[in-house]
Amino acid sequence: METHPSLEVEQSYPDLVIYAGKVTLGEKDRNKMDSQKRKLEKTRITEAACALLNSGGGVIAMQMANKSEHPVEIGLDLEQSLRELIRSSDLGAFFETKQQEDQFYIFVKSWRCSPEGGSTNPRICSLASSLCYRSFTSVVDMDSRKAFNFLKDKKKYVKYSPTDDRAPPATIPRAKSQSSLESNPAFEIFQSEKLEHGQQLLFSESTFIEFKRFSTDHVQQYIKNTIPENISAFANTEGGYLFIGVDNESKTVLGCPKDNIDRDSLKAVADKAISKLPVFHFCSSKNKVSYETRVIDVFQEGSLYGYLCAIKVEQFCCAVFLGTPISWMVDKEKGVYSLNTEEWVHMMVDVGPGKSFSFSVFSASFEFLCILHAQEV
Structure with missing residues (x-):
């Protein structure tokens, strides 16, 4: 309090x-x-x-x-x-x-x-629910009424036993399976060990994919500011991929210059920011957000230029907040x-x-x- x-x-x-x-x-x-x-x-x-x-x-x-x-x-x-x-x-x-x-x-x-x-x-x-979701290529904040309906539906959904033959209410989407995200064209890039600076990706932003350029100034703070709304929105919708280091207009790989941040620090900052996201469970699970972070090398003319940060997020069972609600x-x-x-x-x-x-x-x-x-x- x-x-x-x-x-x-x-x-x-x-x-x-x-x-x-x-x-x-x-x-x-x-x-x-x-x-x-x-x-x-x-x-x-x-x-x-x-x-x-x-x-x-x-x-x-x-x-x-x-x-x-x-x-x-x-x-x-x-x-x-x-x-x-x-x-x-x-x-x-x-x-x-x-x-x-x-x-x-x-x-x-x-x-x-x-x-x-x-x-x-x-x-x-409430002044802010601190809940958001994906709508096509956008992150949308939930107002009080949208948040109320979202939470009410989540609560209703957990009343259905996994062994119950009845389908859950039509308004509640079933959790997106691991295989669904792996069938997404972004999965191949997510699995890459290295990418080329200027390489154009063959897919665009969608409900399941978000591109962000790196801010060359204050890289760590930029990551901390970028992750909460994007990761919580994916988790509250159907999961997806966040690629930090890709131009969203040209869909080209830019990465972050290695002089601005090292590989270990990049992954550590991303993981720490995700670990701080508040979650609330209606179900018996105590799990936090399910995700995987990969730092991919970006090469330019045969030499290591920098890194791309890729995060794969699974749909969450209950509710993920980007911060504490304001009420x-x-x-x-x-x-x-x-x-x-x-x-x-x-x-x-x-x-x-x-x-x-x-x-x-x-x-x-x-x-x-x-x-x-x-x-x-």
């Missing part, structure tokens, strides 16, 4: 009130702000809203950095971030605002009051805190009505709480 460093929970009220500090409001004034400061304010407000949505509702209280005697709107960038959070254009379904002199309040309703409802609606609100909760004892991967998954798919998680109930009227808070400030 990680406690939020810049959101404070007010202790003097019976309900949840998060103080978000000084915030510039109004479209005109927000457009004049330093872009980094504006982004930080937007993130702070969105994370506070996420925490309250997931915790039964409450109030975000803030002091206006730009004092105004006239009513102001919150600003289009803040509005848009809240819309993206709830995945709806109807802000009024979850939020109300009120200005009291230089104090500004956003009343946040409970996520469980979602007007869309239904079994397809995620049980909690927040709040209570008066813990403050505003983030969920770890296991907590997030359980709350997304396991927790239903009558379960043991408790949420504070917003009981005081919004009008009364705003006035009371303004008087004390």
